[in-house]
Amino acid sequence: MESDSDSDGSHVSATPPRDPYQPPPPPPSPPPRQSTTSSKKSKPSLKPKRPPIPIPIPNPKPKPSLSPSPPSSPTPSPLSTLPFQILRRTSDHHHHHDDPISAAQTLPARHFSNSASFSKLNKPSLNFEPLEPSTTVTDHFQSNSEATNSANSHKVVKRHSNLIGSNPPLPPAKLRKCGNEGNFVKLNLNGKRRKFANKGKTRRNIYGSYSSGSRKFHRKKKRKVEGEGEGEDEKNVREEDGLVVETEQQKQKQESGRAKLDCQLIEEAALAARNEASDENLLKLLNLVYGYDSFRDGQLEAIKMVLAGESAMLVLPTGAGKSLCYQLPAMVLPGLTLVVSPLVALMIDQLRQLPPVIPGGLLCSSQTLEEVSETLRKLQEGTIKVLFVSPERFLNAEFLSVVSTNLSISLVVVDEAHCVSEWSHNFRPSFMRLRASMLRDRLNVGCILAMTATATVTTLNAVMSALAIPQTNLIQKEQLRENLQLSVSLSGNRMKDLLTLMKSSPFKEVKSIILYCKFQSETDLISRYLCDNNISAKSYHSGIPAKNRSRTQELFCSNKIRVIVATVAFGMGLDKQDVGAVIHYSLPESLEEYVQEIGRAGRDGRLSYCHLLFDDDTYFKLRSLMHSEGVDEHAVNKFLNQVFNDKNSHGKICSLVKDSASRMFDMKEEVMLTLLTNLELGEVQYLRLLPQLNVTCTLNFHKTSPVLLAEINRVVAAILKKSEAKQGQYLFDIPTVANSIGITAIDLSNQLQNLKFKGEITYEVKDMAFCYKIMKVPGDFCSLSAHLTKWLSEVETCKVRKLDTMFNAAVFAANVCEKKHGCFGSQHTPCLQKKILGYFNEDDNSDISNKMGQISRFLQADIKVFLQSNSHVKFNPRAVARIMHGIASPSYPSMIWSKTHFWGRYTQIDFQVIMEAAKAELMNYVGKESL
Numbered sequence: 013m014e015s016d017s018d019s020d021g022s023h024v025s026a027t028p029p030r031d032p033y034q035p036p037p038p039p040p041s042p043p044p045r046q047s048t049t050s051s052k053k054s055k056p057s058l059k060p061k062r063p064p065i066p067i068p069i070p071n072p073k074p075k076p077s078l079s080p081s082p083p084s085s086p087t088p089s090p091l092s093t094l095p096f097q098i099l100r101r102t103s104d105h106h107h108h109h110d111d112p113i114s115a116a117q118t119l120p121a122r123h124f125s126n127s128a129s130f131s132k133l134n135k136p137s138l139n140f141e142p143l144e145p146s147t148t149v150t151d152h153f154q155s156n157s158e159a160t161n162s163a164n165s166h167k168v169v170k171r172h173s174n175l176i177g178s179n180p181p182l183p184p185a186k187l188r189k190c191g192n193e194g195n196f197v198k199l200n201l202n203g204k205r206r207k208f209a210n211k212g213k214t215r216r217n218i219y220g221s222y223s224s225g226s227r228k229f230h231r232k233k234k235r236k237v238e239g240e241g242e243g244e245d246e247k248n249v250r251e252e253d254g255l256v257v258e259t260e261q262q263k264q265k266q267e268s269g270r271a272k273l274d275c276q277l278i279e280e281a282a283l284a285a286r287n288e289a290s291d292e293n294l295l296k297l298l299n300l301v302y303g304y305d306s307f308r309d310g311q312l313e314a315i316k317m318v319l320a321g322e323s324a325m326l327v328l329p330t331g332a333g334k335s336l337c338y339q340l341p342a343m344v345l346p347g348l349t350l351v352v353s354p355l356v357a358l359m360i361d362q363l364r365q366l367p368p369v370i371p372g373g374l375l376c377s378s379q380t381l382e383e384v385s386e387t388l389r390k391l392q393e394g395t396i397k398v399l400f401v402s403p404e405r406f407l408n409a410e411f412l413s414v415v416s417t418n419l420s421i422s423l424v425v426v427d428e429a430h431c432v433s434e435w436s437h438n439f440r441p442s443f444m445r446l447r448a449s450m451l452r453d454r455l456n457v458g459c460i461l462a463m464t465a466t467a468t469v470t471t472l473n474a475v476m477s478a479l480a481i482p483q484t485n486l487i488q489k490e491q492l493r494e495n496l497q498l499s500v501s502l503s504g505n506r507m508k509d510l511l512t513l514m515k516s517s518p519f520k521e522v523k524s525i526i527l528y529c530k531f532q533s534e535t536d537l538i539s540r541y542l543c544d545n546n547i548s549a550k551s552y553h554s555g556i557p558a559k560n561r562s563r564t565q566e567l568f569c570s571n572k573i574r575v576i577v578a579t580v581a582f583g584m585g586l587d588k589q590d591v592g593a594v595i596h597y598s599l600p601e602s603l604e605e606y607v608q609e610i611g612r613a614g615r616d617g618r619l620s621y622c623h624l625l626f627d628d629d630t631y632f633k634l635r636s637l638m639h640s641e642g643v644d645e646h647a648v649n650k651f652l653n654q655v656f657n658d659k660n661s662h663g664k665i666c667s668l669v670k671d672s673a674s675r676m677f678d679m680k681e682e683v684m685l686t687l688l689t690n691l692e693l694g695e696v697q698y699l700r701l702l703p704q705l706n707v708t709c710t711l712n713f714h715k716t717s718p719v720l721l722a723e724i725n726r727v728v729a730a731i732l733k734k735s736e737a738k739q740g741q742y743l744f745d746i747p748t749v750a751n752s753i754g755i756t757a758i759d760l761s762n763q764l765q766n767l768k769f770k771g772e773i774t775y776e777v778k779d780m781a782f783c784y785k786i787m788k789v790p791g792d793f794c795s796l797s798a799h800l801t802k803w804l805s806e807v808e809t810c811k812v813r814k815l816d817t818m819f820n821a822a823v824f825a826a827n828v829c830e831k832k833h834g835c836f837g838s839q840h841t842p843c844l845q846k847k848i849l850g851y852f853n854e855d856d857n858s859d860i861s862n863k864m865g866q867i868s869r870f871l872q873a874d875i876k877v878f879l880q881s882n883s884h885v886k887f888n889p890r891a892v893a894r895i896m897h898g899i900a901s902p903s904y905p906s907m908i909w910s911k912t913h914f915w916g917r918y919t920q921i922d923f924q925v926i927m928e929a930a931k932a933e934l935m936n937y938v939g940k941e942s943l
């Protein structure tokens with residue numbers, strides 16, 4: 013069993029149902045929903061019409077339509093706190109995703125020119141890079157563009173300025189308005205490079221007209237329109253092109269005039285808001301850029317606070333519009349806005365959703381050096397206004413030098429800010445880099461906007477304290493949307509129950525469903541199962557190559573598949589408006605995760621359905637997994653001794669080979685990284701983490717003799733000194749050689765690369781390692797390891813409590829709820845809402861009960877037999893308890909230990925109880941000194 017919930021740690025039984033299942037009483041059916049393609053009737057808009065403004069503004073996202081007389085909702089929840097109106101899902105509403113034009117209308121409409129009168133600080137202003145049509149597609153989304161291209165080789169797909177691919181093409185009418193489409197981010201996620209034939213040639217100026225390089229674009233377009241071109245003589249095409257270009261140029265002239273006017277209006281509005289951040293000025297800007305008539309609950313408050321230079325903590329439900337709370341200030345504030353997000357995919361989505369008037373960029377670890385330097389160059393030029401950056405990149409030396417010397421940062425946004433706190437469901441050690449003191453010291457940042465949809469009071473307090481946000485600056489709205497109808501059922505046979513559920517109302521009418529599973533193998537199995545039962549489905553998890561994943565997401569977003577069967581890897585940041593249902597096939601690990609995932613449904617404000625199927629087995633399995641990252645003080649102590657193995661190592665670059673260290677200390681890689689990050693970012697800075705690299709090098713000399721080369725090259729001289737020579741090959745440790753001549757390991761790698769290019773050497777590297785520079789050797793290893801172990805164990809306990817709370821809420825709804833306050837059948841919206849809000853507010857701090865057994869008659873005897881039958885192996889209590897729970901660890905891999913009779917035999921007994929029993933038995937057991 014693996015600890016990673018998005019990993020293939022478990023197997024799902026496909027055995028036929030054992031127990032006859034009574035499906036939950038179906039809720040009253042909403043009217044049937046028709047297929048996407050058939051529903052194109054225009055419907056009255058959800059929102060009041062915007063007042064006319066001087067220039068034609070393309071519509072904002074098509075509003076979900078109302079069916080004339082929606083049936084009354086079965087959920088009696090009050091709607092007063094809702095940030096937007098709830099509509100009941102109906103079958104015939106318009107689905108813009110099927111329609112490229114309306115899909116494109118989901119893109120914000122306005123564009124800026126380079127003539128921006130915004131003062132440039134070194135000068136991130138609302139300007140745009142020239143367009144490189146085909147290069148706005150990243151490798152990440154290459155599959156989509158390839159699909160488009162192969163469908164019509166002459167069709168050039170133009171893209172939204174902040175698009176990174178996989179986006180609906182803009183219709184010509186919209187394109188004309190784009191004065192600027194130059195933002196693109198290339199991510200080499202697949203490790204491949206895409207060649208752009210006309211890169212650097214096709215340019216579009218800031219008002220949308222084309223420079224000479226753009227003739228190709230028109231030529232292709234013309235061929236497509238007139239069905240010509242195939243096999244046609246290039247010269248003819250060029251002659252005809254003359255006419256086409258002329259008319260196009262006339263049109264563009266007119267349009268560029270209009271675009272210029274639009275830009276001026278936006279610039280004026282932004283400047284007005286900068287001078288006076290009044291409701292009126294901000295509303296005008298909102299309307300001009302997004303086409304929205306009003307701010308949603310919490311937005312204006314947050315925007316004004318940030319514009320006043322005050323840090324804020326913003327807690328709004330999923331889909332309530334948090335992104336707008338930094339996008340709009342980014343237009344008004346003079347400096348750069350940095351947005352830190354936990355996931356690359358999330359940053360890509362956010363960059364894509366940036367209005368075209370805001371030039372954006374991205375920096376993350378999956379980019380190549382070339383891509384990183386391109387972004388840094390743009391930053392220096394001031395052509396990026398909002399930069400998405402991963403926390404790992406955040407305080408990296410090169411980034412810091414560019415940012416701190418050339419740019420002024422107006423705002424740092426910490427998205428999914430709960431990741432800062434170890435008491436959240438999703439703690440990211442790298443988010444520790446975002447402490448306010450560090451931001452102030454290194455980047456001179458005064459204003460921080462932290463945003464989350466899912467945080468308990470404890471988490472919020474931890475985040476606000478780390479980011480130095482005063483309590484008075486907490487803007488918090490209820491963390492649940494009211495348009496989600498929550499139902500729960502305890503399942504004896506989840507596969508059968510799932511099918512029954514999906515074939516009954518209201519789910520059978522819902523066209524777009526996310527089905528969440530815990531394990532990768534489950535998603536594959538369930539998607540096949542659904543397909544076998546005529547439900548179009550595809551699986552999505554991190555084990556699927558990025559290219560295929562984005563293709564699946566694209567198919568789902570364009571409603572080509574009805575159900576996406578996904579692990580937790582899917583959904584964060586997904587802003588598909590018309591997801592009508594979210595089904596949990598497995599118990600989420602926490603109420604936060606549950607709320608985050610159901611938050612993918614009903615973002616269009618319509619009533620949407622969320623069903624949780626749960627069972628005891630999954631709970632026990634997850635509970636076991638909660639213990640897979642636990643460590644003992646003894647192991648932490650050994651780890652620290654290894655990290656600081658040379659007591660006089662101040663300033664030295666060291667490395668820890670991941671595989672061997674992981675086995676040596678029986679610690680997962682993530683745990684070692686958490687410890688190292690704590691040693692870097694905790695109260696005392698003991699070390700500084702450096703990029704990970706392969707540290708063992710085997711080298712051969714080819715041209716010049718090693719000794720002669722060493723005379724003119726100090727790297728070679730150092731290698732000869734520090735390596736072991738064997739049969740003409742030189743074996744050495746990269747950090748050791750780097751240290752000996754006082755350069756970084758990365759510099760050494762670069763120099764080796766140079767020698768290789770010159771034909772002097774060939775070499776191979778292996779052993780991926782954590783690399784770090786020692787800043788201070790701890791004085792007392794024992795107290796430091798005690799401190800770190802206590803901290804890790806508290807984090808583990810916190811996770812376990814979260815799972816128990818989630819399970820208890822489901823059990824309460826399914827078994828205990830008396831259905832007095834609006835709950836009925838399997839529907840438990842009121843009681844679950846109460847539990848969730850109480851949990852976030854921490855109303856109930858009493859002990860959380862759990863279903864784990866505290867005693868077992870045979871446990872002690874089984875442990876004894878196990879130890880006796882494996883007398884040749886050294887165990888500690890944690891290792892024994894893990895085996896009894898069926899959890900693999902680096903030193904006790906499942907490939908070997910799952911064969912034992914006792915593997916996973918005691919998943920229903922509390923982990924601590926087994927640890928205690930194992931400890932007692934190991935004490936008795938002669939020859940075991942591992943305690």
Ligand SMILES: Nc1ncnc2c1ncn2[C@@H]1O[C@H](COP(=O)(O)OP(=O)(O)OP(=O)(O)O)[C@@H](O)[C@H]1O
Pocket residue numbers: 304305306307308311328329330331332333334335336465584585586587611615
């Ligand atoms: N004032 C507004 N009026 C109408 N629509 C809005 C408004 N503000 C934001 N939206 C729209 O709401 C949708 C959701 O916004 P956004 O993605 O920022 O939500 P979020 O709070 O970040 O959600 P999540 O936490 O799930 O990522 C977007 O399509 C956005 O354009």
